[in-house]
Amino acid sequence: MSRFLLNIFFAFVWALASGELSLPNLILGFALSYFVLWLTQSIMPPTRYFGRLSSAIRFVGYFLWQLVLSNLRVAYDVVTPxxxxxxxxxxxxxxAKTDEEITLLAxxxxxxxxxxxxxxxxxxxxxxxxAMFVDDVDEFRDSIKNGFERRLLELMR
Known part of the structure; x- marks a missing residue:
């Protein structure tokens, strides 16, 4: 069983054992079971799961930051004369080479x-x-290559 599925399973076990099947309780169970799995990684077969979760968190943080910045830029352009x-x-x-990588990036x-x-x-x-805002084509291309694509491939590979 993959560590991610084991992590989800333990999160549900935690939520059911505590008697409250709610999103905050599932998140707490996920975090606790992640910590326990991290502690026991020396006695289990090697995996890249723990590195990927930190990559996923960084990718989500980057995406949310880009979402805020682009929303502000579009909104500013709409409200100014x-x-x-x-x-x-x-x-x-x-x-990106596989269909999954290309689809997620797009x-x-x-x-x-x-x-x-x-x-x-x-x-x-x-x-x-x-794109609505292409001031410099090379700069825009670089922002996609070194922003979304690099982080996505770091997560997927």
């Missing part, structure tokens, strides 16, 4: 206000993204 947007379509070369880009994933090239080497 002068339009600051410079829309454009940018080709992003992909390091979806996280689309979930961020002001950007929309349009298409993937036939050979799956390029992602086409429409």
């Amino acid at each position: 002068h339009l600051y947007m410079r829309p454009g379509i940018v080709t992003i070369p992909l390091d 979806n996280f880009i689309t979930l961020t206000p002001g950007t929309l994933s349009l298409d993937v090239s036939e050979d799956k080497r390029y992602l086409y993204v429409h």
Whole structure:
């Protein structure tokens, strides 16, 4: 059984044993069982689970930060009389190889206000993204490559 499934199982056991099956209690059970599994990792077969969870937390934090920043930028452009947007379509070369990696990257880009994933090239080497604010194409491309894609691949691989 994978450590993640074991972690979820122990979280449910905790919630049922405490008598309250609620989200805060499940989160507490997940955190406690994660700690216990982390303590017992020396007697269990090696796994990358503990490194991936910290990568997942960093990725979620980065995504939420980008979500806030892009919401503020779009809102500012909407409420001011002068339009600051410079829309454009940018080709992003992909390091992501599998369909899952490409799909997740495209979806996280689309979930961020002001950007929309349009298409993937036939050979799956390029992602086409429409953005409201493309002041510098290379800077925008670099923000996707070293932001979303790097963190997502760190989590997925």
